[in-house]
């Protein structure tokens with residue numbers, strides 16, 4: 001299982017599609033446009049942060065169980081990032097310490113239930129898409145989900161800055177599996193075929209080194 005990571009608009013869904021088509025495997029996407037809680041969360045984060053987190057945790061767990069049956073299936077966000085989001089929101093006062101405790105214990109408990117073989121407790125490879133604040137905003141505007149637009153809510157730019165800051169530390173500390181970082185500002189794998197090939201080659205190389213690609 002290959003897991004992608006990165007902030008909002010980093011290009012995870014786009015890369016998940018490309019990569020799974022390239023490898024002939026299946027992609028599993030985060031529940032966004034059909035997620036009934038996400039717009040509620042952006043409107044009233046304090047009220048809905050915990051519910052949204054449980055929603056994502058449940059869906060993510062379902063995806064992981066399906067994705068892990070075959071080498072090189074692609075997941076468009078890791079379960080570890082859900083926790084990053086929630087702890088950041090909790091630190092902003094949008095969840096109580098008791099909610100955090102329940103979430104952390106539930107996550108731990110669920111992870112122990114994943115029927116991985118001992119050697120497969122984690123992804124085969126984490127591919128992290130690193131983007132700058134300017135790229136993030138540009139992509140959020142390009143994609144156009146209304147509740148994510150900075151002009152909808154003056155607190156969103158600060159939220160996005162904090163998220164990117166946390167992601168830097170998170171990637172450095174991540175040690176559940178082999179990992180690689182791609183410069184998401186530099187490689188336009190959506191529009192530019194040469195960039196696309198370069199990105200796929202870099203990932204193939206890592207997969208060969210890990211023995212999941214011939």
Ligand SMILES: Nc1ncnc2c1ncn2[C@@H]1O[C@H](COP(=O)(O)OP(=O)(O)OP(=O)(O)O)[C@@H](O)[C@H]1O
Nearest residue numbers: 008009010011012013014139142143187188189190
């Ligand atoms: N490398 C790239 N170069 C140019 N445009 C890109 C790139 N990656 C993504 N985009 C564009 O940015 C927007 C967001 O991309 P995408 O939905 O793949 O991001 P994501 O990481 O899955 O976001 P989210 O976490 O919010 O679901 C889309 O409009 C996509 O076409």
Ligand SMILES: Nc1nc(=O)c2ncn([C@H]3C[C@H](O)[C@@H](CO)O3)c2[nH]1
Nearest residue numbers: 008032052056081082083085086148
């Ligand atoms: N609060 C919160 N917790 C999460 O675990 C989480 N995962 C994703 N998201 C938000 C970011 C994008 O708007 C949108 C798509 O990634 O969903 C989250 N928000």
